[in-house]
Amino acid sequence: MSFWERMEKLDRRWVYLAVGIAVIIPFILPTPLPISITTEAQSLFDAVEALPDGSNVMLVYDYYPSTIAECEPIAIAACHHLFRKNCKIITLSNIPYGGPSMAEKITRMMADQYGKTYGVDYVNLGYKYGYVAVLSGMGQSIESIFPADNSGTLLSELPLMDSVKNYEDIAFIFEIADNATADYWVSIVNAQYGVPIGCGGTAVMAPKFYAYISSGQFVGLLGGMRGAAEYEILINKQADAVKGMQAQSLVHLLIIGLVIFGNVGFFVTRSKQKRGAA
Amino acid sequence: MRTSLPIAVAFISGLVLVVAFFFRDDSLIGSLRQEFIVWLTIIGGFTLLLGVVSIVRVSWTAVKRRKEGWFYKILTLLGVFAMAIPAVLPVSWSPLFGRSDGTIYDWLFNYMQSPMMSTMFATLAFYIASAAHRAFRARSAEATILLITACAIMLWRIPMGEAMLNMIPGDLPSWLNTYVMGGANMAVQRGIIIGAALGAASMSLRIILGIERMYMGKG
Amino acid sequence: MIKTTRTTLNYLTGILTTIIFVFPEVIRAQSEEVAEIVTDSLFRVDRINALIFVVVFCSAILLYTKWAKAGKPLFLRKIPGLDAVEEAVGRATEMGRPVLFIPGIAELDEIETIAGVSILGRVAKITAQYDTPLMVPVRYPLVLAAGQEVVEQAYIEAGKQDSYDKDSVRYVAGEQFSFTATVNGYMMRERPATNIYMGAFFAESLLLAETGNAAGSIQIAGTARPEQLPFFIAACDYTLMGEELYAASAYLSREPIMTGGLKGQDFVKMLIIVAIIIGVLLATFDVGEWYIHLFEEV
């Protein structure tokens, strides 16, 4: 058996081991490299920056706990930026497997840092079934869809919600998504009510969202952990995402190497087989 | 009655929501639409419970009949009740009940459910690497285009790769973003979005008109 | 049939010309009045373009469905991967090993699942003819019921009612990854000769396709999820991409609802292409801005 044939039959667990090592090394030996900013991230930052201080912003936690690594840095960076601008934050989630809990935890943690009060500076509406219904229902009245907030307090008892009745009172929507709910924010909320939407999505969703960027239905886009890192740099609060990008580098190079390696092996063994057959 | 009633219900509810779109929110049909949407969130919420009931039933049967792996099913049942019971008990009984900060529900979510969900997905990184090694071959012209684009994008999105690309003259990173992501990729996504939207709309039309009834459990 | 198509085409062109030529005049001449009407009347005049689009779309779908039901021969092109299905099942027979079919992991209300189940009917007919064992793991009770019905029907039609095994369509697990783990285990133990994946797939696509690849099975996949397609393309022998899945199920099942819907969508797609070309020409020569405004969403 030649070297290439043996490589072709390599037990996959060796590859797993290589990936594990490639992820761990940068944590032990950090090598900071500059991260450039894409136009999509810049325009999202600019859109938030241009909001008048104290605007009402909806921050939507449409991601599952499984993609916390990509989405939570975006959520934290968004909270930094919005609270710094004294925006009022209204959070909600369309994810029945943990969305409202994550919204509660992160917004509360960030609010404490900035000395914000629940009910006055931010509100967590929680979850309701059926994102298409929730999204279109809030166009007329938020209160009819969410009679109470996540912990059961009636909206009429929350001072912030006195001035927020429907999308007309919302200046901007910051959507963080790892699934198709983002599409419905575009096709229902932006299309029918014209609220500007900025999106932070997982890397998996990002290529699709370029179409919405181009049509102006999203004002900006953060793609995955890299997008989060760009935003962290823009708001000058470097944290987990910037740190994570170093680890990302090695694994990517490993995978590119594996693709090239596999293909060389493929062509070598194939041409050998052809020669053997001839 | 068994089929015609549901078809009538689907027709009326669908029609109201379609027609209301063309009228102002404060019109009569606008308020009817809002009422229907509230109903939708309520009725639909119960479908989530259906899934839970299924899991409990399947697990319970497995335990009762001592099917293979029944021991594990006990753990599933324990998981369901450990999470559900403290959440539905009134908060006035104990601060550990309910769903807010510091409750049992919240703790189980933060320290068990959430890390497990993220770990499940994280294993995919390993599988992708092994697939990269064995499966992704330039078998045809199409596959070659796919692989080259993929590798270029992977390089571009990491700081180290970006530094490498910048060594080649001609500002490759911004070229990739503008022409590949915002150009070719965007155009294809748009084509796919239009096609998928037409498909979804035609499916919706058939559901409203009662032509498509597979969701009722009959072909 | 050609005549009716032509009449409909004429009819629709008529509507289209009205939109293109009459509508801008109305808007231009009365834009202020329109603004008033919009705020005054309960009917959203500004959404009339959407209304026309919805009407054109619905008529196209319904007309084609009607024709398909009436038995008109509606042409659908053959999709390359489809021959492969038959060959692959044939191979399984030669090797005396089973065929694994997964109709996606979504509920029955997902159009991809419906397409998957109708392709299953066709595959079951072939396995029935060749007496090849068939295994269909599913994730939802409703899909289970529909799948069993379809497979049983196929065996009856092939005259092999006796060899129909009710357990061939099986409820495996409700959770995504437990489902995947079970199916992967099955692939490694039973080593099916052919794996067919048709329906909605998510992150498990790679896990399934990789395991199947490792088990040495021939693999054919079809899904409309663009983010999962690269993995199927890389790890499977044939892949139906996006709407090809729907076309395949319409082609195989010859179900009028499926065929009619697909033809109607194709018709609207052509209208869209024509509309885009007109728009690009107008924009290039910097005339007819009103035309582009017709596609404004409000």
Next chain:
Amino acid sequence: MSGWEIFQVWLVAFLTLALFSFMYKDNPIYRIAEHIFAGLTAGYQVGLIWDTIILQQVWVPMTSGQWWVVIPGILGMLMFTRFSSKYSWVSRSSLAFVMGATAGIFLISELHGRVLPQIQDTMVSLSGEGGFGATMLSIIIVIGVISTLIYFYFSKEHKGALGVTARVGIWFIMISFGAHFGYTVMGRVSLLIGRMQFLIEDWIGSFI
């Protein structure tokens, strides 16, 4: 760190490693974690629905005079007849309401909110005014969108001009799938990094 905090970190680390262990081999510890996980996820929904739907949307409005929310409440309850083989047909009407209403929203939002703006944005000028780069981009977009639509056009055999366009379409599609692939790899790796960050910084960091 208090004892309780240490316990929490170790619990998360144990569960993480238990699920990772599947990559080496299926094993009982993995199955224990997997089954607890399935149970917790289901239990989470019960708590959520009880509170947000049953209490907030049905019970509270009902007791404060909006008696008509009883109707959707009952329709929702009827869903459970699906578990009886004799009365499962009763659940169909509730299901039909959900399906019909959702379809109503979809029909409009897909055509109005997705197709129209996407068509409009493709009507770009090719006159070359914006400079070479911008014109190239416009040409790529127009050709890409049209050829993709043609590739998924099934009413004619892909021959002649249609065949050439479809061929161009498939190249465009492959570029896009390549981009998807690259981004997906990035995403999955990020998730792994997230878990490693926990294991190395929070867990190992807690005892060295």
